Amino acid sequence: MTINWFKYSSPASFYPLAGKLIPVFMVLAIVLTLGGLYWGFFQTPDVLSDQKQYYRIIFVHIASAWMAMWLYVVMVFWAVLGLIFNTRLSYMFACATAVTGAIMTALSLWTGAFWGQTSWGTWWDWDPRMTTQLILLFLYMGYIALHSAIDDNRRADRASAVLAMVGLAIVPVIYYSINCPDPNACASLHQESSMERIETNIFIAIMTTVAGFWMYCFAVILMRTRNIILQRERKSSWVARLEALK
Amino acid sequence: MTARQKRIVFIILGLCAVAGSSVMITKAMQSNLAYLYAPETVLAGEVPENKLIRVGGLVKKGSLKRSDTSLDLSFVLTDNRGNEVTVTYDRILPDLFKEEQSAVVRGKLNSDKVMIAEEVLAKHDAEYMPEELKDVLKKEHAPAPDKTTEVTY
Known part of the structure; x- marks a missing residue:
């Protein structure tokens, strides 16, 4: 038996599949996010060794920051796949991912500003972590802007895919801006990330909200992809049949 | 080489260049x-x-x-x-x-x-x-x- 790997790379067969997956991811997203936030707000210590209640912004902050970085890699993956195989659907995925990625980046910067104001004493500082995260936001916005500036969808897809690929250079820089082997070698205001020195309940809450955000991203990206499919394939016969069914 | 293989080679070269620049930026930032x-x-x-x-x-x-x-x-x-x-x-x-x-x-x-x-x-x-x-x-x-x-x- 041969598996047809490309079955769901056709928008016509992917559209109904995505429609079935969206509610599953949405329910998981709501349950995990609310569960994680509940655990984070009510089952964790009120005061840490140096920080007070406000550290609880971490649950939204880490989840959105992880998604921001991760979605960029996902977006480049789909863009490169599109460049290689010329598949329409992968470009549509890349477009749909960019918007959610940009929102997550903005959310991480926003929550970070609140946390920074209460703990460090400033909303913003040109520290390596924050600066590179801001560049990531500009990359997402640049991708979206370039794509919408070119009228021909296929040319827009290819041009913005190359831009996304070049921008990939920033992702390891963001990661290493606070995680380099010698902490004295990369000074920043942002604390380094430490997954082993975290109180267990805080850790559980972080992981649950991260999973919840992840599911949310799946759901909204699929929803946006479905919209893009309808938009781009509006002249095809299968979309016309879809309309007729209504 | 087919057109697709050519594209793959170009993309791999491009990704190598991206990785290289990323390493250099990181090194520059670590100069403290x-x-x-x-x-x-x-x-x-x-x-x-x-x-x-x-x-x-x-x-x-x-x-x-x-x-x-x-x-x-x-x-x-x-x-x-x-x-x-x-x-x-x-x-x-x-x-x-x-x-x-x-x-x-x-x-x-x-x-x-x-x-x-x-x-x-x-x-x-x-x-x-x-x-x-x-x-x-x-x-x-x-x-x-x-x-x-x-x-x-």
Whole structure:
């Protein structure tokens, strides 16, 4: 038996599949996010060794920051796949991912500003972590802007895919801006990330909200992809049949 | 080569270039001067005077002195290896600012190597634990390495 790997790379067969997956991811997203936030707000210590209640912004902050970085890699993956195989659907995925990625980046910067104001004493500082995260936001916005500036969808897809690929250079820089082997070698205001020195309940809450955000991203990206499919394939016969069914 | 194979080769070359540039940016950022100076560098005279710079270090124990009549205060930033820079400040310190905690100071260096701060920021550590649990862990993992010997900004 041969598996047809490309079955769901056709928008016509992917559209109904995505429609079935969206509610599953949405329910998981709501349950995990609310569960994680509940655990984070009510089952964790009120005061840490140096920080007070406000550290609880971490649950939204880490989840959105992880998604921001991760979605960029996902977006480049789909863009490169599109460049290689010329598949329409992968470009549509890349477009749909960019918007959610940009929102997550903005959310991480926003929550970070609140946390920074209460703990460090400033909303913003040109520290390596924050600066590179801001560049990531500009990359997402640049991708979206370039794509919408070119009228021909296929040319827009290819041009913005190359831009996304070049921008990939920033992702390891963001990661290493606070995680380099010698902490004295990369000074920043942002604390380094430490997954082993975290109180267990805080850790559980972080992981649950991260999973919840992840599911949310799946759901909204699929929803946006479905919209893009309808938009781009509006002249095809299968979309016309879809309309007729209504 | 088919057109698709050519595209794959180009993309792989492109990704290699991207990886290379990423490594170089990271290396450049680790030269440490990208963000702040250490007290050691300040004392060695490698830092320009009267220019807006950042200095980071630990706030020395017992060094915080406040004026009785105004907001003026001063403290000493140290790297626990004997390099110390005095900082003066006339605004409100952030909540997390404490002796023996890291701080990042933005300001200008005067000719006496005293830092006239315009902004003092407190760093917090990456240990998300209540104080009691921290003590328990310290006992369990004794003898723990002395944390203060190695300074992280």
